[in-house]
Amino acid sequence: MENQEKQFVDSFMAWLTSRNPGEMEFHQAVYEVVESLAPYLVRHPELIKMKVLERMAEPERVVIFRVPWLNDKGEVMINRGYRVQMNSAIGPYKGGIRFHPNVNLGVLKFLAFEQTLKNSLTTLPMGGGKGGSDFNPKGKSDNEVMRFCQSFMTELQRHIGQDTDVPAGDVGVGGREIGYMFGQYKRLRNEFTGTLTGKGIDWGGSYLRPEATGYGACYFGEAMLATRGESFKGKTVAISGSGNVAQYAAQKAMRLGAKVVTLSDTGGYIYDPAGLDEEKMNFVFELKNIMRGRISEYAEHFPGVEFHAGERPWGVKCDIAMPCAIQNELDGNDAKKLVENGCFCVVEGANMPSTPEAIAVFQAAKILYSPGKASNAGGVATSGLEMSQNSIRLHWTSEEVDERLHRIMSDIHEMCRRYGTEKDGYINYVRGANIAGFIKVAGAMIAQGLV
Numbered sequence: 001m002e003n004q005e006k007q008f009v010d011s012f013m014a015w016l017t018s019r020n021p022g023e024m025e026f027h028q029a030v031y032e033v034v035e036s037l038a039p040y041l042v043r044h045p046e047l048i049k050m051k052v053l054e055r056m057a058e059p060e061r062v063v064i065f066r067v068p069w070l071n072d073k074g075e076v077m078i079n080r081g082y083r084v085q086m087n088s089a090i091g092p093y094k095g096g097i098r099f100h101p102n103v104n105l106g107v108l109k110f111l112a113f114e115q116t117l118k119n120s121l122t123t124l125p126m127g128g129g130k131g132g133s134d135f136n137p138k139g140k141s142d143n144e145v146m147r148f149c150q151s152f153m154t155e156l157q158r159h160i161g162q163d164t165d166v167p168a169g170d171v172g173v174g175g176r177e178i179g180y181m182f183g184q185y186k187r188l189r190n191e192f193t194g195t196l197t198g199k200g201i202d203w204g205g206s207y208l209r210p211e212a213t214g215y216g217a218c219y220f221g222e223a224m225l226a227t228r229g230e231s232f233k234g235k236t237v238a239i240s241g242s243g244n245v246a247q248y249a250a251q252k253a254m255r256l257g258a259k260v261v262t263l264s265d266t267g268g269y270i271y272d273p274a275g276l277d278e279e280k281m282n283f284v285f286e287l288k289n290i291m292r293g294r295i296s297e298y299a300e301h302f303p304g305v306e307f308h309a310g311e312r313p314w315g316v317k318c319d320i321a322m323p324c325a326i327q328n329e330l331d332g333n334d335a336k337k338l339v340e341n342g343c344f345c346v347v348e349g350a351n352m353p354s355t356p357e358a359i360a361v362f363q364a365a366k367i368l369y370s371p372g373k374a375s376n377a378g379g380v381a382t383s384g385l386e387m388s389q390n391s392i393r394l395h396w397t398s399e400e401v402d403e404r405l406h407r408i409m410s411d412i413h414e415m416c417r418r419y420g421t422e423k424d425g426y427i428n429y430v431r432g433a434n435i436a437g438f439i440k441v442a443g444a445m446i447a448q449g450l451v
């Protein structure tokens with residue numbers, strides 16, 4: 001980094017960390033963006049003067065609220081709810097809701113900041129937002145989850161709307177939770193609108209929304225691999241997580257001819273040397289989405305499968321790695337193991353799963369590496385397509401949605417290539433995604449004046 005760029009990054013980060021003390025994930029996410037934007041900003045002093053990046057790192061609005069509910073024993077429970085409305089320069093706030101015990105303001109600000117750039121990359125008119133609660137749905141009955149969702153939405157409904165802020169699912173929030181929240185929203189507002197995405201197909205949802213993040217990550221991976229004359233066919237793939245993103249990343253990778261050998265959850269990972277097939281996938285869908293069980297049960301059910309308690313799958317030999325669980329789940333040591341074992345492509349399905357040290361290892365080794373904001377954008381893009389279908393009150397077929405998703409992912413890849421190709425031809429997807437996402441939002445912010 002040149003002197004002027006380094007000075008800009010250092011003073012920006014000093015300002016950001018002093019304003020947002022203790023919000024480690026937010027600092028990490030912003031640092032990655034500021035560092036890769038610095039050369040561009042130094043060449044565009046008018047953007048520095050207008051403090052565009054400072055404004056982008058300051059949420060337009062944050063709502064924090066109490067969520068009281070009764071558990072099945074009749075006891076009073078209290079959780080905390082949040083909505084971070086980060087940036088509305090290019091469209092209504094848009095971003096998921098996360099229910100996880102580790103949710104706090106810093107985590108949601110990191111996710112909302114990333115979301116602003118990601119939504120810009122999708123080519124669709126969506127601003128950035130994120131919300132959630134420290135509620136842990138694990139081990140709760142359906143009735144408890146319903147009561148919690150109803151209480152959460154009783155407050156949130158004041159702050160969202162189809163033209164204002166359109167939430168979706170994220171970790172701990174799938175079809176069941178979206179259903180309960182949509183029902184409560186509809187009852188309180190007396191309107192049937194597309195205010196939430198990820199809805200069921202018979203009540204305003206889009207075909208392929210559940211599949212979109214995982215499928216989109218594989219489409220993005222195919223485009224990355226094609227730059228080196230490669231594809232998923234015949235490759236060994238290690239995937240972490242076993243939730244929504246991991247499930248459909250595994251299904252699509254498998255259907256593209258790859259052998260998927262791992263899945264994981266908070267308990268550990270399974271290694272299946274024979275690879276997943278359609279029957280095993282159906283078992284995972286049932287286990288995780290209906291029985292709400294543990295991935296260790298996969299190893300008990302199928303012969304020849306190992307379960308490694310408390311470990312992550314990055315020591316397994318693979319060609320392609322797809323982290324699809326949670327932030328900071330792949331560190332510098334994991335990255336070294338992957339590279340040593342011959343992994344040459346890392347496609348992030350989760351948000352910020354690789355630590356800065358891990359990213360440095362991938363980029364130093366010049367392997368293909370894409371940040372989540374580019375490769376997992378298929379989820380929010382298809383949410384955007386759900387909003388379009390709700391507005392015109394029509395359903396597109398799954399083939400139509402798939403075709404649009406495919407096109408969006410290859411457009412995002414093209415933007416990363418355009419802004420991220422280095423002198424030696426290496427595509428720095430981090431830089432490409434950050435610059436491409438930033439330019440559009442910055443232009444809109446400047447056009448709209450100081451608001």
Ligand code: NDP
Nearest residue numbers: 170171172213241242243244245265266325326350351379
């Ligand atoms: P799910 O809740 O469906 O699944 C999350 C998975 O990650 C589960 O297998 C969970 O295990 C595991 N996990 C959670 N915390 C940890 C941890 N600390 N260590 C190891 N594993 C963990 O979430 P999604 O699949 O929807 O989301 C996964 C990631 O993808 C997140 O980063 C999310 O922000 C991102 N994403 C999701 C999109 C979507 O459309 N859903 C869109 C774009 C990004 P367990 O079952 O034990 O809890």
